[in-house]
Amino acid sequence: MNFAYYCAEVFCILALFLAKYLWRKSRKCAAEGLQGPKRLPLLGNALTVWCKDEDIFENLVECFSKYPSPMRFDIFQQLFIIFREPAQVEKIFSTSALTAKDDIYKFIKYFDGEGLISGSGAKWKKDKRLLSPLFLKRNIVQYFGVMLNHAQILAGILEQEADRPAFDIQHYLHRAVADIVNETIIGVQTNAQCGELDDFLSCIGRGYQLVHERMVKPWLQVEFIFRLTPKYKELTQTRQVIHGFFRKVLRQVKKSHSHLGPKEIACRTILEQMLDIRDEVPDFSTDEELIHHMTTFYSASEDTATSICSFALVMMGMYPEYQKRVVEEMHSVIGCEELREEHLQRLDELQMVLKETLRLFPIAPLLLRKVSQNIEIDGFNIPAGTSLVVSIQNIHRDPRFWAKPNDFYPEHFLPEAVKKRHPYAYLPFSAGARGCIGKPYAYMIMKTLLVTILRKYSVEAVGSLQDKPITADISVRFKDHSYAVRIMKRV
Numbered sequence: 001m002n003f004a005y006y007c008a009e010v011f012c013i014l015a016l017f018l019a020k021y022l023w024r025k026s027r028k029c030a031a032e033g034l035q036g037p038k039r040l041p042l043l044g045n046a047l048t049v050w051c052k053d054e055d056i057f058e059n060l061v062e063c064f065s066k067y068p069s070p071m072r073f074d075i076f077q078q079l080f081i082i083f084r085e086p087a088q089v090e091k092i093f094s095t096s097a098l099t100a101k102d103d104i105y106k107f108i109k110y111f112d113g114e115g116l117i118s119g120s121g122a123k124w125k126k127d128k129r130l131l132s133p134l135f136l137k138r139n140i141v142q143y144f145g146v147m148l149n150h151a152q153i154l155a156g157i158l159e160q161e162a163d164r165p166a167f168d169i170q171h172y173l174h175r176a177v178a179d180i181v182n183e184t185i186i187g188v189q190t191n192a193q194c195g196e197l198d199d200f201l202s203c204i205g206r207g208y209q210l211v212h213e214r215m216v217k218p219w220l221q222v223e224f225i226f227r228l229t230p231k232y233k234e235l236t237q238t239r240q241v242i243h244g245f246f247r248k249v250l251r252q253v254k255k256s257h258s259h260l261g262p263k264e265i266a267c268r269t270i271l272e273q274m275l276d277i278r279d280e281v282p283d284f285s286t287d288e289e290l291i292h293h294m295t296t297f298y299s300a301s302e303d304t305a306t307s308i309c310s311f312a313l314v315m316m317g318m319y320p321e322y323q324k325r326v327v328e329e330m331h332s333v334i335g336c337e338e339l340r341e342e343h344l345q346r347l348d349e350l351q352m353v354l355k356e357t358l359r360l361f362p363i364a365p366l367l368l369r370k371v372s373q374n375i376e377i378d379g380f381n382i383p384a385g386t387s388l389v390v391s392i393q394n395i396h397r398d399p400r401f402w403a404k405p406n407d408f409y410p411e412h413f414l415p416e417a418v419k420k421r422h423p424y425a426y427l428p429f430s431a432g433a434r435g436c437i438g439k440p441y442a443y444m445i446m447k448t449l450l451v452t453i454l455r456k457y458s459v460e461a462v463g464s465l466q467d468k469p470i471t472a473d474i475s476v477r478f479k480d481h482s483y484a485v486r487i488m489k490r491v
């Protein structure tokens with residue numbers, strides 16, 4: 001029975017594949033007139049991604065840099081049009097017909113459902129309008145105390161590594177950021193910094209790794225093939241753990257949820273505020289949808305803030321002249337006082353270091369959209385149904401916009417340099433209707449952690465940026481996955 005079922009399924013898939021091939025061949029396709037790498041029959045440009053997982057990203061970025069924007073690229077008859085020209089990207093990000101996420105995001109839905117990152121359409125639009133204010137500076141400023149508390153705990157824990165050989169700073173940052181996110185977004189106090197959440201953290205990491213594998217390996221996208229692999233069982237188990245965690249939290253928070261609004265209560269978590277919204281807008285979200293929002297916010301913040309802080313510390317360790325500038329400015333702005341939120345606004349050197357870190361390591365280096373109606377961009381007619389890729393990675397390393405594209409050079413963000421550049425030449429948080437809502441929250445976490453660490457320790461890292469090639473799964477990483485630094489207590 002099962003065998004017959006699978007045979008029928010294989011037959012249908014092959015038939016669909018062939019029909020798709022013939023249809024695309026017969027159609028006067030959008031790619032005509034666009035340059036791109038030589039295509040093989042059926043395979044298209046699939047050989048570019050036929051390599052070790054960790055090399056896929058580098059190969060794609062290199063390939064995209066060779067042709068003028070927009071260029072064509074196709075994998076197994078699936079056409080992608082790649083953009084790396086700021087003016088074209090501005091048009092994409094400001095066009096309402098281009099707010100739909102590409103089909104590839106459906107794999108993220110396994111965890112995030114119709115949450116803001118993977119959702120599209122009317123529900124996404126409405127949820128985005130309701131949820132964006134929760135991440136505005138005036139709302140998240142209430143979380144500064146929690147962030148500082150966990151940053152100070154981290155600085156204390158790091159004493160065990162001080163004046164010793166190099167160690168991986170990311171391990172400690174993951175735990176600290178997890179405690180901050182748990183307390184501020186979902187309202188539970190966890191002891192991740194004492195190691196109590198390590199299983200959950202590695203489960204989330206593994207879950208998104210599996211999702212990414214499906215996104216880049218076309219054969220794993222075929223449901224029945226995926227189900228035959230052990231990865232299916234693993235993915236199902238990770239989802240049970242992650243959603244189980246958030247379901248339990250939701251049950252607890254619902255029990256104690258008070259209907260007092262933000263004016264009456266000093267500190268109100270994002271989850272409590274989502275429950276407040278549901279009180280006022282009854283069709284806002286079911287419990288299941290709230291779990292998807294929590295999963296989205298958690299994954300959008302924990303891994304991103306951890307990665308950027310880790311990259312920034314490694315960069316400051318490799319380029320001590322910038323660390324020195326940051327620390328001198330910290331002394332003059334903060335002095336011996338306890339860190340306050342308003343200090344963070346005045347740390348221009350740190351801001352430039354973080355911006356440069358986000359330029360070199362944009363968390364989401366390739367952004368994909370699905371064209372929902374025929375559209376013209378820069379004289380190119382693009383039909384509905386086409387997949388667009390905005391290659392942030394290529395734009396961020398383009399020598400036309402950056403004096404030292406492959407170096408760590410925070411001067412790229414001096415006001416006079418910024419003024420000369422197209423605003424869409426720098427897009428670490430994306431832009432337009434689908435832009436990131438977590439930017440102020442992410443900056444507050446990152447600055448609080450970095451200042452607290454740098455006040456107590458100096459940081460050293462060996463090598464230079466050129467020794468550390470990058471790769472990307474669900475976000476950008478060092479290829480060797482090592483964020484090794486030495487820390488020395490400041491006297």
Ligand code: HEM
Pocket residue numbers: 116117118128135296297298300301302304305308358362363364367368427428429430433434435436437438439441442
């Ligand atoms: C350094 C940290 C961060 C970076 C670099 C970053 C970057 C981005 C980028 C590039 C996108 C667009 C993704 C796409 O179009 O596929 C995005 C979307 C999003 N980010 Fe962030 N993000 C960061 C932190 C956060 C945080 C802390 C949150 C808060 C919960 C957050 C919430 C979101 C959400 C909800 C979206 C989806 C917006 C939409 O599609 O409407 N992000 N982020």
